[in-house]
Amino acid sequence: MRRAVPVVVALAGLLLLAACGGAPASGPGSGPPAGPSAEKSLILATTTSTQDSGLLDVLLPEFTRASGWQVKTLAVGSGQALELGRRGEADVLLVHSPAAEEKFLAEGTAGDRLLVMHNDFVLVGPEADPAGIRGLGSVEAMRRIAAAQAVFVSRGDDSGTNAREKDLWAKAGVTPGGPWYQSTGQGMGATLRVAGEKQGYTLSDRATYLAQRDTLPSTILSEGDPGLLNVYHVIEMTQRAGDRVQSQGAAAFAEWIVSPPAQELIGRFGKERFGQPLFTPDAGKDEATVGG
Incomplete structure (x- = not known):
């Protein structure tokens, strides 16, 4: 069970005290015996792009310093991140699949959804x-790829990137x-590597592509299309999704990531x-x- 209190460790400590002839302090002014304190820990379900780009390596230590909350990251596609929230297995989400997010919010288990940042998608x-396809708009580029039956490597993982590709x-x-x-x-990182190995095309968020560009044979061929805007939101989960949800931690993370220092x-x-x-x-x- 997640975040279980280490009762066995506490019991072993009491037995050791008894064996040594000691006992917990009691009496006036001594106060209650100190028990084990639960770590302030939350689970962030987010997209692979925030992980693969290195952004979380910068943000999360600063959040922990500012709030005292430790963060465990589950880097998956946006669809999977939303599903983790739906099951009460994540406390806060950082995702980039707006249409799926809006449907998710309508279910009533989430709290606030706040705009955080954006970048864009590129065809590489x-x-x-x-x-x-070099220099073409994204839709015409996709038509050309299909007409040529050139290798296209899809994430196929119900992520925000996969949803935009389908669109x-x-x-x-x-x-x-x-x-x-x-x-x-x-x-995204793995898909870019496969596309490079197969001399194929793929759709990537710009951040992950740039972070891995030096290790890839691929190049950006279509960019700047308004239809390639990539918007990220933070979504707080509540205990309506499950009583294990750390709603206080979720609120702390959401408040911090939209604060001036994080921005x-x-x-x-x-x-x-x-x-x-x-x-x-x-x-x-x-x-x-x-994006305007």
């Missing part, structure tokens, strides 16, 4: 670009399938290494203006 592929195929009027369309069922960290992340930030902080903005 081999420098030789056999489908000829692009639908807009292109394409039902992908056959030997040229391959699925990894894995996160400043987000805005600086990537500048030194890549010459550009990998995410744009958005807390407090009107959602309709994001």
Whole structure:
């Protein structure tokens, strides 16, 4: 059972005291015996992009210093993160699948959903670009890839990236399938590596691609399309999802990640290494203006 109090350890300590002829202090002014204190620990279910880009390595230690809450991270696709929240197996979510998030909120087990940041998706592929998509808009690029039956590697994992990929195929009027369309069922970093090995195309968030660019043969071929905006929200879970949910920890994390210190960290992340930030902080903005 998650976060169980170590009763066996406490009992062993009492037996040791008895064996040594000692006993817990009692009497006026001594106060109650001190018991084991539960660690302030919460579970964050988030997307592989925040993990693979290195952003969490920057944010989480600062959150712990500021709040005292330790964080265990489950880096999965957004769909899986939402499912963990639905089952009460995560306390707070950091995800990027807006349509799925809105359906999830309507179920009534979550608390606040707050805008955190955005970046964008990019279509990457081999420098030789056999489908000829360089410089095209995302929808036309998908049509060209399908027409050429060039290898396309999908995450296929119900992530926010996978959801956006499906949306692009639908807009292109394409039902992908056959030997040229391959699925990894894995996160963004792994999918980028497979696409590179197969000299194929894939859809990636910009942050993960840039973080791994030096190890990949792939290059960005289509970018800047308004349809490729990638928006992240934090969602607090409540005990309506299950009595194990650490709602106080969830609220603390959500409040911190939209605070000025955290937003400043987000805005600086990537500048030194890549010459550009990998995410744009958005807390407090009107959602309709994001990316504008």
